[in-house]
Amino acid sequence: MTELIKVGLLGLGTVGGGTVNVLQRNSAEISRRTGQSIQVVAAAVREINADRICDTNLFELTDDPVSIVDNPEIDVVIESMGGTELAFDLVMRAIANGKHIITANKALIAVRGNEIVKAAVEANVMLAFEAAVAGGISVVKVLREGLAGNQIKSIVGIINGTGNYILTAMGDEQRDFAGVLAEAQALGYAEADPSFDVDGVDAAHKLTILASLSFGMPLHFERVYTEGIGEITLTDIQMADEFGYRIKHLGIARHTETGVELRVHPTLVPKTHLLANVNGVMNAVYIDADAAGSTLLYGAGAGAEPTASSIVADLIDVARHKQSGLINVPILGFQNDQIDDLQVIAQSEFASAYFLRMEATDQPGVLAEISSIFAGLDVSIEAITQKEPPAGVNTAAISLITQFTDEAKVLKAIGKLESLSQVSGAVKLIRIEHF
Amino acid sequence: MTELIKVGLLGLGTVGGGTVNVLQRNSAEISRRTGQSIQVVAAAVREINADRICDTNLFELTDDPVSIVDNPEIDVVIESMGGTELAFDLVMRAIANGKHIITANKALIAVRGNEIVKAAVEANVMLAFEAAVAGGISVVKVLREGLAGNQIKSIVGIINGTGNYILTAMGDEQRDFAGVLAEAQALGYAEADPSFDVDGVDAAHKLTILASLSFGMPLHFERVYTEGIGEITLTDIQMADEFGYRIKHLGIARHTETGVELRVHPTLVPKTHLLANVNGVMNAVYIDADAAGSTLLYGAGAGAEPTASSIVADLIDVARHKQSGLINVPILGFQNDQIDDLQVIAQSEFASAYFLRMEATDQPGVLAEISSIFAGLDVSIEAITQKEPPAGVNTAAISLITQFTDEAKVLKAIGKLESLSQVSGAVKLIRIEHF
Numbered sequence: 001m002t003e004l005i006k007v008g009l010l011g012l013g014t015v016g017g018g019t020v021n022v023l024q025r026n027s028a029e030i031s032r033r034t035g036q037s038i039q040v041v042a043a044a045v046r047e048i049n050a051d052r053i054c055d056t057n058l059f060e061l062t063d064d065p066v067s068i069v070d071n072p073e074i075d076v077v078i079e080s081m082g083g084t085e086l087a088f089d090l091v092m093r094a095i096a097n098g099k100h101i102i103t104a105n106k107a108l109i110a111v112r113g114n115e116i117v118k119a120a121v122e123a124n125v126m127l128a129f130e131a132a133v134a135g136g137i138s139v140v141k142v143l144r145e146g147l148a149g150n151q152i153k154s155i156v157g158i159i160n161g162t163g164n165y166i167l168t169a170m171g172d173e174q175r176d177f178a179g180v181l182a183e184a185q186a187l188g189y190a191e192a193d194p195s196f197d198v199d200g201v202d203a204a205h206k207l208t209i210l211a212s213l214s215f216g217m218p219l220h221f222e223r224v225y226t227e228g229i230g231e232i233t234l235t236d237i238q239m240a241d242e243f244g245y246r247i248k249h250l251g252i253a254r255h256t257e258t259g260v261e262l263r264v265h266p267t268l269v270p271k272t273h274l275l276a277n278v279n280g281v282m283n284a285v286y287i288d289a290d291a292a293g294s295t296l297l298y299g300a301g302a303g304a305e306p307t308a309s310s311i312v313a314d315l316i317d318v319a320r321h322k323q324s325g326l327i328n329v330p331i332l333g334f335q336n337d338q339i340d341d342l343q344v345i346a347q348s349e350f351a352s353a354y355f356l357r358m359e360a361t362d363q364p365g366v367l368a369e370i371s372s373i374f375a376g377l378d379v380s381i382e383a384i385t386q387k388e389p390p391a392g393v394n395t396a397a398i399s400l401i402t403q404f405t406d407e408a409k410v411l412k413a414i415g416k417l418e419s420l421s422q423v424s425g426a427v428k429l430i431r432i433e434h435f
Numbered sequence: 436m437t438e439l440i441k442v443g444l445l446g447l448g449t450v451g452g453g454t455v456n457v458l459q460r461n462s463a464e465i466s467r468r469t470g471q472s473i474q475v476v477a478a479a480v481r482e483i484n485a486d487r488i489c490d491t492n493l494f495e496l497t498d499d500p501v502s503i504v505d506n507p508e509i510d511v512v513i514e515s516m517g518g519t520e521l522a523f524d525l526v527m528r529a530i531a532n533g534k535h536i537i538t539a540n541k542a543l544i545a546v547r548g549n550e551i552v553k554a555a556v557e558a559n560v561m562l563a564f565e566a567a568v569a570g571g572i573s574v575v576k577v578l579r580e581g582l583a584g585n586q587i588k589s590i591v592g593i594i595n596g597t598g599n600y601i602l603t604a605m606g607d608e609q610r611d612f613a614g615v616l617a618e619a620q621a622l623g624y625a626e627a628d629p630s631f632d633v634d635g636v637d638a639a640h641k642l643t644i645l646a647s648l649s650f651g652m653p654l655h656f657e658r659v660y661t662e663g664i665g666e667i668t669l670t671d672i673q674m675a676d677e678f679g680y681r682i683k684h685l686g687i688a689r690h691t692e693t694g695v696e697l698r699v700h701p702t703l704v705p706k707t708h709l710l711a712n713v714n715g716v717m718n719a720v721y722i723d724a725d726a727a728g729s730t731l732l733y734g735a736g737a738g739a740e741p742t743a744s745s746i747v748a749d750l751i752d753v754a755r756h757k758q759s760g761l762i763n764v765p766i767l768g769f770q771n772d773q774i775d776d777l778q779v780i781a782q783s784e785f786a787s788a789y790f791l792r793m794e795a796t797d798q799p800g801v802l803a804e805i806s807s808i809f810a811g812l813d814v815s816i817e818a819i820t821q822k823e824p825p826a827g828v829n830t831a832a833i834s835l836i837t838q839f840t841d842e843a844k845v846l847k848a849i850g851k852l853e854s855l856s857q858v859s860g861a862v863k864l865i866r867i868e869h870f
Contacts, residue, residue, distance in 0.1 A: 022584055022726045032651055032773040033583050033765070130581075136727035138573075138581025146565075146573025148468050149457055149747025216467055274733065277712060291457045292571035292744035295734035298709065299727060309727035312584025320763040328755040328763070330468070338467040 003036045005319045008068040008099075009043035010090055011081030012061075015104045015131070016043060017053035018304030019078060019311045024055065030312070036319045038312075044068045044081075053304060069094035076318055078311060079103040088112050095119045095127075100322075102314045104131035104307055110205035113212070113219040117331050126321065127331050128314035133206045134159055134283045136306030137299040138313065143213040143287070144333035150289035152214040154254040156433065159206040161281035161301040162190045162197035163229050163249040167266075168279045171237045171246060177230065189281060199228035200249065200264040207251035210285070211262055215255055215342060216334035220262070223344040227265035236430065239357060239399040240268050243383060246276040250433065259343030261350065268355050268401075268432040274298075275435075286435065294435070350407035353382070353432035355399065356414070361422040362389050362396040370398065370423075373416045377409045395424055401432060438471045440754045443503040443534075444478035445525055446516030447496075450539045450566070451478060452488035453739030454513060454746045459490065465747070471754045473747075479503045479516075488739060504529035511753055513746060514538040523547050530554045530562075535757075537749045539566035539742055545640035548647075548654040552766050561756065562766045563749035568641045569594055569718045571741030572734040573748065578648040578722070579768035585724035587649040589689040591868065594641040596716035596736040597625045597632035598664050598684040602701075603714045606672045606681060612665065624716060634663035635684065635699040642686035645720070646697055650690055650777060651769035655697070658779040662700035671865065674792060674834040675703050678818060681711040685868065694778030696785065703790050703836075703867040709733075710870075721870065729870070785842035788817070788867035790834065791849070796857040797824050797831040805833065805858075808851045812844045830859055836867060 007023075009016045020040055023030070031037055040058070044065035062068065069077055069090050077094040081087050084107050091101055091108070092115075101120065103109065109116070109129050120127040130140040134157065143152070158164050162184060169180045181198070184190035196202045204224040212219050229249050240247050245268035254261040269276040274296050278284040283301030288294050300306035321328060330336055360366045367386060374381050384400035402410065414427045442458075444451045455475055458465070466472055475493070479500035497503065504512055504525050512529040516522050519542050526536055526543070527550075536555065538544065544551070544564050555562040565575040569592065578587070593599050597619060604615045616633070619625035631637045639659040647654050664684050675682050680703035689696040704711040709731050713719040718736030723729050735741035756763060765771055795801045802821060809816050819835035837845065849862045 018726075026584055026586055026725070029586050030584060032769050035770045035773075136724075137730060138577045141576060141581050142573045145752065146576050146748050147744065148751045149461055149465060149744055151461055151464050274709065274712065277709065289571075289744065291453075291461070291740045291747070293735045293738075293741055295572060295732070297730070297732055299730035303728075305726040306728055309582065309584055309724065312726070313581050316583040317580065323763075328758075334467050335470045338470075 003323065005036055005038045005076060005315065005322065006074050007038060007040045007076045007078060007315065008071055008074040009040060010065050010068055010077060010079045010087070012043045012045045012052060012054070013080065014053070014304045015080035015307050015311070016078065018308035019080065020054035022305065022308040022312050030316065034316055034319045038315055038319060041073060042068055042071060065090050066093070069097060069099065074099060075322070076100045076102060076315060079105055079108070084108050084111050091116060092119055095123045095125055098123060098125060100126040100318045102128045102311055102318070104129070104311060106132040106202065106205040106209060110208040110219055110221040113209070120331060121336050124327065126318050126327055128317060129209070130314050131307045131310035133209050134285055135299065135301040135303065136309040137283060137285065137297045137301070138310070139210070139285045139297050140213060142297060143210070144329055147287065147289050147292055148333070150291045152255065153288045153290060154252070155210050155214050155285060155287050156275065156435070157207070157210065157251045157285040158248055158275060158278050158283055159251050159285065159301065160197050160203040160249060161283055162194065163203065164278065164283070165189050165281045167229060167232065167247055167249060170234055171241070174234060176234050177232060198230050200226040203249065203251045203264045207253055207262060207264055210251070211253035211260060213333045214253060215260055216332065216338060216340055217260065217342045218339055220344060223262055225263040225265070225347050229266050232266050235397065236357065236428065240355060242385065243355070243399070243401055244271055245269060245432065246271055247430065248275060252433065256345065258349065259345045261345045263350070266430050268430055270434065273435055348408050351404065352407060353404045353434065354402045354410050355430045355432055356402070357397065357399045357428040358417060359395040359424045360398050361424070362394055363422065366422045367398070369420060370417065373413050374402070377413050379405045379409050379413060438758065440471055440473045440511060440750065440757065441509050442473060442475045442511045442513060442750065443506055443509040444475060445500050445503055445512060445514045445522070447478045447480045447487060447489070448515065449488070449739045450515035450742050450746070451513065453743035454515065455489035457740065457743040457747050465751065469751055469754045473750055473754060476508060477503055477506060500525050501528070504532060504534065509534060510757070511535045511537060511750065514540055514543070519543050519546050523551070526551060527554055530558045530560055533558060533560060535561040535753045537563045537746055537753070539564070539746060541567040541637065541640040541644060545643040545654055545656040548644070555766060556771050559762065561753050561762055563752060564644070565749050566742045566745035568644050569720055570734065570736040570738065571744040572718060572720065572732045572736070573745070574645070574720045574732050575648060577732060578645070579764055582722065582724050582727055583768070585726045587690065588723045588725060589687070590645050590649050590720060590722050591710065591870070592642070592645065592686045592720040593683055593710060593713050593718055594686050594720065594736065595632050595638040595684060596718055597629065598638065599713065599718070600624050600716045602664060602667065602682055602684060605669055606676070609669060611669050612667060633665050635661040638684065638686045638699045642688055642697060642699055645686070646688035646695060648768045649688060650695055651767065651774055652695065652777045653774055655779060658697055660698040660700070660782050664701050667701050670832070671792065671863065675790060677820065678790070678834070678836055679706055680704060680867065681706055682865065683710060687868065691780065693784065694780045696780045698785070701865050703865055705869065708870055783843050786839065787842060788839050788869065789837045789845050790865045790867055791837070792832065792834045792863040793852060794830040794859050795833050796859070797829055798857065801857045802833070804855060805852065808848050809837070812848050814840045814844050814848060
């Protein structure tokens with residue numbers, strides 16, 4: 001009665017190696033849960049003789065990934081090699097060969113997911129990617145199944161551990177961006193080329209997937225408005241703190257009356273909100289749903305073991321469903337003919353509250369001049385502060401927060417502010433989220 | 436191709452009525468997700484003409500619950516009537532009639548679940564109870580599926596909203612227990628007879644279910660060590676605050692080398708921990724798993740809509756799986772022949788850190804005497820404070836926290852303390868959790 005599920009791996013680095021470790025260590029528990037055995041039969045790697053984090057004695061190593069996706073013995077292919085070119089070709093070929101696919105590759109799903117989903121539906125195979133978003137957190141399952149009776153209103157996440165580590169350390173240790181980034185690279189929390197994390201691309205990949213699962217829309221990575229954290233200074237963090245906020249790099253997907261907002265940017269979050277207290281490399285996703293209300297899922301967003309936890313959960317789903325031959329849960333959580341290409345809202349249509357910061361000549365009347373610009377655009381200022389300049393400096397730092405308003409108005413105000421003779425340099429804009 | 440799932444309700448109060456409302460409001464979304472329609476065909480109620488929170492025009496109302504469980508047209512029975520006697524008989528009869536069962540009744544599952552699970556397995560029907568634990572939070576699904584590749588080490592939850600509301604308000608508003616309880620009753624957050632919530636019985640029901648799902652053990656409500664919050668005073672909360680802790684009513688299930696701890700009691704939680712910041716009626720469950728690491732699930736623990744969210748999720752699971760005729764996920768998350776009757780650890784074998792508080796004569800040498808009792812039992816004191824008594828009072832309040840140690844030693848120390856002539860009255864013990 002015990003069935004055997006045979007697995008082939010594409011890639012045996014952190015994610016693939018972690019998966020082998022969890023499968024081996026917890027094989028008894030997995031059999032107790034599924035009544036089945038899951039066995040890795042082969043893994044494709046770039047260098048056969050490289051050092052590994054896992055034991056490779058129990059399966060075949062090959063440097064030919066095509067041999068994995070063509071192997072008739074293999075039921076499930078785990079793609080953990082990364083990238084969107086070779087990985088795409090291999091996944092498509094595996095699907096054509098009738099294999100179920102599990103991947104941790106957020107870029108692949110975000111950028112080429114629509115094609116892959118279509119192929120998987122046509123081939124009647126499962127395509128699972130719990131590990132692609134927020135590591136060990138079961139957010140894909142909660143959106144596709146746990147909240148399936150809800151209309152999802154918004155999903156707001158800290159979904160890039162590296163960025164959250166940097167912002168947390170800047171605030172806790174009162175250090176600047178460059179110093180913390182260098183330290184994060186030394187500790188292995190940030191890549192040598194940190195741009196995917198720091199520029200928000202990784203978070204935008206994950207947000208693309210979350211939005212699709214929340215609202216039943218196609219994957220539209222190219223439509224995500226994305227700002228990184230590279231411009232956030234210690235002064236921003238200090239001024240936000242004085243207003244009662246912490247700065248977090250958020251991914252935000254929100255269903256509004258006019259469409260869907262998809263945006264990734266640094267954001268002021270009230271200090272008392274749970275998301276403001278998600279620190280270091282941890283991830284969290286905050287979901288607002290019409291029946292369940294507000295829920296939060298928190299956990300490790302990356303790392304060999306948490307990512308493997310999600311891959312193995314997907315494997316167990318495949319094992320549990322394989323016997324029936326029916327795919328019960330649609331790939332994007334909605335029936336494939338019910339995916340709706342919702343309007344994605346342009347930046348010019350965003351609405352939010354805003355934090356603005358600028359340097360201005362320390363002379364009488366400057367605050368009045370600034371205030372009148374906002375009043376003329378019908379934007380209410382919630383609070384404004386002016387810091388006395390240090391001795392010998394003749395510009396003062398002025399920070400303000402607005403009430404909820406149209407971004408277009410705030411951008412117009414910034415144009416006017418920057419043309420004032422008293423304001424020097426650019427005006428910094430950071431959005432504020434209230435939940 | 437659209438299939439119709441026909442539902443019968445036992446009870447149409449907060450939970451049943453909320454379920455009808457969510458099914459009606461979100462019927463389009465549910466069809467988009469499942470490709471099927473879910474229709475309530477009949478509901479059994481005590482009083483046909485009572486006021487309802489939902490529209491009852493689209494289905495039959497009856498005062499004969501047996502007619503629901505015997506109705507050959509009905510696929511799924513939702514038990515939302517409460518209690519463990521009539522509800523048990525009706526659920527067993529529905530199972531015998533081949534109906535799938537969804538229930539929000541934690542008492543029923545915790546107290547009679549082993550019999551019901553056995554019957555459901557034999558009849559090959561689904562038995563789902565996401566709504567029985569932590570309202571709209573998908574913790575049952577996360578334990579049975581999302582973390583299925585893990586060995587669960589512990590699960591610690593704030594799983595009774597009423598108790599959390601009372602403790603939160605006592606701390607925030609510096610009020611005493613009786614006053615806050617009376618207010619909670621007036622606001623509808625606490626029942627007229629609050630004993631299920633205040634005494635910890637409701638939390639113990641939920642902990643029973645969580646432990647079974649986490650460790651693959653039978654439901655053993657009768658073995659849960661349970662303390663309520665009725666003895667917690669404002670002074671306890673204030674002293675805990677000075678040591679850096681908040682007091683939360685926790686359910687704790689922990690797999691140790693010698694067995695499983697199952698306990699519900701007031702607990703000191705470090706202020707910086709996320710669980711210490713779960714306030715008011717909100718619930719949260721903190722899970723420590725070997726691969727995923729620490730994860731937290733947070734959300735509304737009760738109320739018509741959050742509870743309905745979980746019931747409808749279970750309905751969608753039934754709808755999605757019904758076509759295959761195969762039950763993919765076992766009821767308790769482990770194969771039915773793999774449920775293991777783990778040893779439940781007795782209070783005498785508990786180990787923890789402890790907060791103790793006592794009144795002692797304000798005379799020299801009393802701290803030395805107290806300290807020597809702990810030293811003689813090899814228990815390390817982490818911190819100790821003595822409050823000067825107000826004028827005219829000659830006993831001082833002494834509070835201390837111990838390091839992690841055996842509860843048996845601490846109970847022995849309390850016996851010795853209470854026999855000291857300088858100590859008046861009982862010594863208060865509250866356990867401390869570090870995560």
